Amino acid sequence: GISHVLTLVLQELSLLCKRDVNGVGMLYDLLRSRWLQALLKIYECLQHYLGKRPVPVTLQARALTREVVELLREAPQSGEIKELRRLLRAPHLKAALLSAHDTVAQKDFEPTLPPLPDNIPENEEAMRIVCLVKNNQPLGATIKRHEITGDITVARVIHGGLADRSGLLYAGDKLVEVNGVPVEGLEPEQVINIL
Secondary structure, three states: OHHHHHHHHHHHHHHHHHHOOOOHHHHHHHHHOHHHHHHHHHHHHHHHHHHOOOOOOOOOHHHHHHHHHHHHHHOOOOHHHHHHHHHHHOHHHHHHHHHHHHHHHOOOOOOOOOOOOOOOOOOOOOOOOOOOOOOOOOOOEEEEEOOOOOOEEEEEEOOOOHHHHHOOOOOOOEOOEEOOEEOOOOOHHHHHHHO
């Protein structure tokens, strides 16, 4: 990802520095490079999304539709109004589309993290809460019992697997809880079943 892009930037800079003593040509070439333009475009899109997340205009589209249908009933009956009333009263619109809209609009789909356990030892250096969504794919990591402490730890992270791609799990990480279940005293096979 980003480290690969940075490597390319450094390679590009070293090549450009050899050609141009003053640096003006180098800067010009760098700013015109296709990969930098693409990177800036991605950054721009991400900033736009973060600044303007789509928010539903209303949480109750079905109720609003019923109100509009009632208002249209009182309006002078033109062909367009009759067609609009028919569309708004159609079962597939009312039952499926508007119901789905209201359900989605009323939920918060941001990930929610469990509260930190109260019994964290004070000598612990750091604790991370990791949330990985597997979607029927393997985790891409193996676990083992630590020979001295007896803790369940990540034995290795398989290159290209979910854990590797997330960058959140590392070999040697101690597992305290999995899916809300404390793993202290469990066998690695039992923890695998929880995963």
